[in-house]
Amino acid sequence: MIVLKKLSLFGLLICLSLTVWAEDGIFILSKTKTLKSGSVATSEIYLTADKMLVKNSGSDNSTIIFDGSSEVFTFIDNKKKEYYQFDKATLLQLKEQIKMMAKMMKQFAANMPEEQKAKFDQILNPSNGDLMTYNANGKNVKIGSWNTVGYDGLNDGSKVLQMNIASYGTLGVSESEFGVMKQMMNYFKENLQEVVALLPTGGSFSQLNFDEKSPILKDGIPVKTIAYKEGEAVNENTVETLAKKSISSDQFKVPAGYKQQQINMQSMGR
Numbered sequence: 189m190i191v192l193k194k195l196s197l198f199g200l201l202i203c204l205s206l207t208v209w210a211e212d213g214i215f216i217l218s219k220t221k222t223l224k225s226g227s228v229a230t231s232e233i234y235l236t237a238d239k240m241l242v243k244n245s246g247s248d249n250s251t252i253i254f255d256g257s258s259e260v261f262t263f264i265d266n267k268k269k270e271y272y273q274f275d276k277a278t279l280l281q282l283k284e285q286i287k288m289m290a291k292m293m294k295q296f297a298a299n300m301p302e303e304q305k306a307k308f309d310q311i312l313n314p315s316n317g318d319l320m321t322y323n324a325n326g327k328n329v330k331i332g333s334w335n336t337v338g339y340d341g342l343n344d345g346s347k348v349l350q351m352n353i354a355s356y357g358t359l360g361v362s363e364s365e366f367g368v369m370k371q372m373m374n375y376f377k378e379n380l381q382e383v384v385a386l387l388p389t390g391g392s393f394s395q396l397n398f399d400e401k402s403p404i405l406k407d408g409i410p411v412k413t414i415a416y417k418e419g420e421a422v423n424e425n426t427v428e429t430l431a432k433k434s435i436s437s438d439q440f441k442v443p444a445g446y447k448q449q450q451i452n453m454q455s456m457g458r
Contacts, residue, residue: 211236211437214365216409217429220246223421231425239440240368253440254372261380263387264442270449271442272387279379282451286383320348322403327352331411331426334358339403348416355408359430363405370405383451 213236220229229246238256251264261279264271274282320341327338327350334354341349356363404410411427 211435212432213237213435214361215429215431215433215435216427218425218427220423220425222423234435234439235366235368236435238368240372241439253442254368254375255440256368256371259375261375262442264446266443269443269446271446272449272451273442274383276375276379279383282383283379286451320401322401325350332428334411336411337403337407341402346416346419350414350416350421351404351410352412353403353408354411359409359411361430361432366405366409373405387451 213234216231216233216235218231218233220231221227222229227246229244229248231245232241232243234241240252240254240256242252244250249266251262251266253262253264254260255262259276260273261275262271262273320343322339322341325338325340329336329338329352331352331354335358336352336354339349339351339353340347341351356366409427409430410425411430413425414421415423415425
């Protein structure tokens with residue numbers, strides 16, 4: 189009897205351990221094909237009630253972790269085995285320092301190349317890029333097993349995106365399960381836009397920056413997105429898997445041996 193009680197207690201401890209170290213969430217696997225070269229990169233997204241993780245392969249090879257409960261943002265450069273981590277208070281201070289330095293550098297560098305001026309303009313006025321308009325394009329096709337609604341994203345009249353969005357109901361999930369993703373997008377817009385330009389592969393954060401007019405997360409999730417540049421399709425992202433699964437808390441940890449880095453303000457002038 190004593191042995192049975194010990195076994196029962198042991199089983200209970202295992203159950204409690206699983207509860208602590210794993211949480212129900214959403215897993216999304218997508219692939220992005222660069223149309224010119226044919227190269228393919230994968231992206232894995234893990235969502236729980238209060239955490240979001242994005243793993244990007246290919247030349248980017250980076251990871252983003254967002255903890256919604258503590259509002260801590262972590263960017264991991266897997267190539268260099270380095271990471272950058274910010275809480276909200278640190279980001280607010282850093283954002284003001286970056287904007288002040290950008291303003292000074294722009295003011296005293298009259299002969300600066302146009303590309304560099306544009307970079308400083310984006311730092312000083314990050315919301316200026318939010319000129320997108322979205323129109324239903326009637327291309328309501330089936331992507332995989334999901335029925336979708338097609339949209340075109342236009343910037344100053346030029347097509348820059350073509351999306352096919354599947355509703356939450358079609359995907360078999362609820363809108364509330366994407367709450368931390370919405371929180372992450374708002375957090376990016378309010379605190380991170382000026383900072384990411386100084387992070388390695390800062391351009392990869394464009395996927396987190398969309399304006400309030402976007403149907404993304406309002407109507408559902410884009411399961412196919414084609415990006416255009418100067419009228420030509422340049423890459424195509426397709427969601428291959430979207431499923432509910434148990435997600436280990438270890439997924440949201442910085443890998444052992446990675447070194448923490450700080451933003452290098454001097455890189456602004458490069």
